[in-house]
Amino acid sequence: MKHCIACGKLLPEQSLFELTSAPASAQDIPDAKEVQQDEGVTLHLRQCGGCGLVQFDCEPVSYYRDVIRAGGGSSTMRELRTSQYRHLIETYHLEGKTFFEAGCGRGEFLKFLQEFPVEIYGMEHKADLVETAQAEGLHVWREFPEREDQRFGHSPEASMLQESGWSVPEKPFDVFLSFNFLEHQPRPDVMLKAIWNNLAEDGMGLVTVPSLEYILEKESYYELIRDHIAYYTFDTLRALLNHCGFEVLEEEMINRDTLSMVVRKTAMPETDADVSAAGSVQSGTPSGATIIAPLTEGYKIVTGEVRALTDRLVREGKRLAMWGASHQGFTLASTSELGEHLAYIIDSAPFKQGRFAPASHVPIVAPDHYFEDPVDAVLIVAPGYTDEIAGIIKTKFGEKVETMTLRTNRIEHL
Template sequence: MKRCIACGAPLSAEPLLTIENMPAAAQHLPRPEDAATERGVTLRLCACTGCGLTQLDTEPVSYYRDVIRSGGYSETMDKLRRAQYDAWIPAFHLEGKKILEAGCGQGEFLSILAAYPVKAYGMEHFHELVVKAREKGLTVAEEYPEREDQVFENGPFDAFTSFNFLEHQPDPAAYLRAIANNLTAGGAGLVTVPSFEYILEENSFYEFIPDHLSYFTEDSLSSLLNRCGFDVLKKERVNRDTISVWIKKKARPDVSGLIEKQKSIARDITGLVNEAAARGKVAIWGASHQGFSIAASLGLGDKICYIIDSAPFKQGHIAPSSHIPIVSPDAAAADPATCILIVAPGYTEEIAARICEKFPAGTEIWTLRSDVPERLTDRREA
C-alpha cells in the first residue's frame, strides 16, 4: 500500500489516471548516444484518502533539490514577480526585513527582490547555480530545506518565498516545517505552485511530469500549510495556471494568563479552605476533573472531608491523587460540612439549591467557576 507524501495516509487503491510512455524527467535531457537505453515511464495519478492531495506514486527525480529554470529573461515572469512583491512586501511590513527565497536557482527572481528595500537571501542546492547567483552579487547559501531541525545559514528570516518548488518535494511537510523553524515569530511567506484546478479545467494530461510529484488545489495546499505551522491569509490564481498564497507562521497560544491565574487561584482556594477548616468541616461538591484537579494540585487531601456527587457510580470511590472519599448528597447531609465549595461549572445554581434543601441553615457556600472563588448567598438568608 502506497502512502501520501504529504500526510502519510493511504493513497486510493486504484489510480485516478494512468498514462503510459511519459518522459521520465524534464531536465538533464538525454543525448543521442542515450537513445538505445532511454525509455518512457508510466505515470499513475493517485488521490490521498486523508488530506486529499493528488500526487504521482513514483520516485522523485534525482535532482528534486535543484531549481533549474530556463534562465532566460521572460517579461511575463518579471512582471508577475514585481506585482507580487509590490503587494506582499508592504502588506507584511517587510521593508528592511530579511527575506529568504527557498530554491532560488541562479537568482532569476531573487535579483528582482534584491532591488526592493529588503534584505534578500537565497538558498539553492545546485552548486553551479549557487556560483552563478553569487556572481550576480546575491547572497545565496548552498543548502536545501531537508530536515525540521535544520538551522539555515544566514537565518532566522522574517519571511520567505518559494516559487514553484513545493510540488517537486518528496517530503513537502519536512520542507515547509524546516522553513517555518527558521522564521521569526509571525514570519510571512509567499508560495506559488502549479494549479491542479487549471489542469482539470484544461483537461491537459500533458501537464503531468515526474518532476512534479504533487498536484495541489487551493484546498489541499492550504491543508498542508496549516499542518506545517502556517495560517493561509490569501489565496489566488495568478498567470492562469498558478496558485499563489500569502501565509503567516502560526503563533503559539498565549498561556501567560493561565500561568498567572494558576498561582492566584491556588492562593485564593488554599486560603479559603484553611480558614474554613479552622471553623469546621470543608467539602467539595462535584466529583469530576475540575474538583479532582483543584484538590490534587493544591494538596487539599487532608483538609477536605469528602467530595459530594449525585452520580451513584462515583460514590464509594476516592478522588484520584488526593484520595478524598466521594459520597452521596444524603450521606453528606447526615454528617454535614460547614463549608461547601462547588466545583462544577455549569451546574452551580442547581447544586446551590440542593445544598439549601439538604444542609443546615448557615452552611457557607462557595463556588469556583472562573478564576476567582465567589461566596454564594444562602437563599434562606436572603
C-alpha cells in the first residue's frame, strides 16, 4: 500500500486509470545501445481520499530534483512570465524585495525578472545548469529542499559563492517562485514547508503547475508521463498550499493549460491536524472514478483515431512520421499503435536526434532526414508549437505532405 505524496493518507487500492507500455521517463532518451535495455512500464493513477490529489503510485524518476526546461526562452514564455512578474510586483508593491526561484534550471525565467527593480536569486540541483546560470551572471546556487528545516544558502556549494563576489542573503527571502516543478515532486509538502521556513513574515509566492482540468477537458490521456507524479487541480493545489502554511490570494488558468496561484505566508497549520481540515474532498465533489472518466474515454477515442489513420495509410501504401519528441509524443507512440507505424520521429533539438523514443523505440531524426527518406504524412504532437511546425512542413517539405496534429482527443488535418 502506498501513501499520498501530499497528505500522507493511505491511497485507495483501486486504481482510477492504468497506462500500460508507458515510457519510464521523458528525459532519459535512450541511445542505440541503451535502447536494447529500455522497456515500457505500467503506471497506476490513484486519487487520495483525504486531500483529493490525483497521483501515480510509482517511484519518481531519478532526476526529479533537476529542472530541465525545453523552450524556456521562447517569446511566448517571455511575455507570460513578464506579465506575471509585473502583476505581482505592482499589485503587492514588491519593489526592492528579494525574490528566489526554487528549481530555476539555467535561469531561463529569472532572466525575465531582471527588468524589474528586485533582487534575484535561484536554487537549482543540476550542477551544469547552475554553472550555466552563474556564467550568465545570475545569482544561482546548487541546492534542493530535502528537509523542512533546511536553511537555504548554507550548503557547501552556496558557501563557496563568497569567492565569486556574492552570497546568499542572511535574511529570509520575501518572494518565492516555483514554475512547473511541484508536479515532479514526491514530497511536495516538504518542499513547500522548507520554502515557508526560508520566507519572511508576510512573504509571498507564485506557483504554477500543469492543470489536470485541462487534460480532462481535452481528454488528452497522452499528457500523462511518469515525470509528472502528481496531477493538480485548483482544489488540490489550493489544499496543499493551505496545508503548508500559505493562503491563496489569487488563482487562475494561464497559457491554456497551467494553474497559477499567488500565495501569502500565514501561520503553519497545526501538525498532524485532521487531514480533512487541510482540504478534504468536499462532499458533493464527484468521486475519483467519475473525475477521471475523461481519461478512459480519451484513451478509447485517441487510440481509435490512431488506428483509423494508420489503417488508412497502410491501405494507401503511404508512410507516416511524427513531429515532436515531446513527452506527449512519447506516451502516444508507445501506448497506441502509432509507434509500430512510424517511420521516424522528427525533432529539431540536436540532443534528441540519433536517439530513440522511450518504450516505442522509434528513431528520432533531424528535420532534414525527410529529404533522404521521405514520408507521405506527418502527425505533429508538439503542444504549443503546432502552427510553427505546420508552417515549416509546408515550406520545406512541400504541400503534398499530408499534415495532421493531435492536440485534443481527435486527429485534425492542417
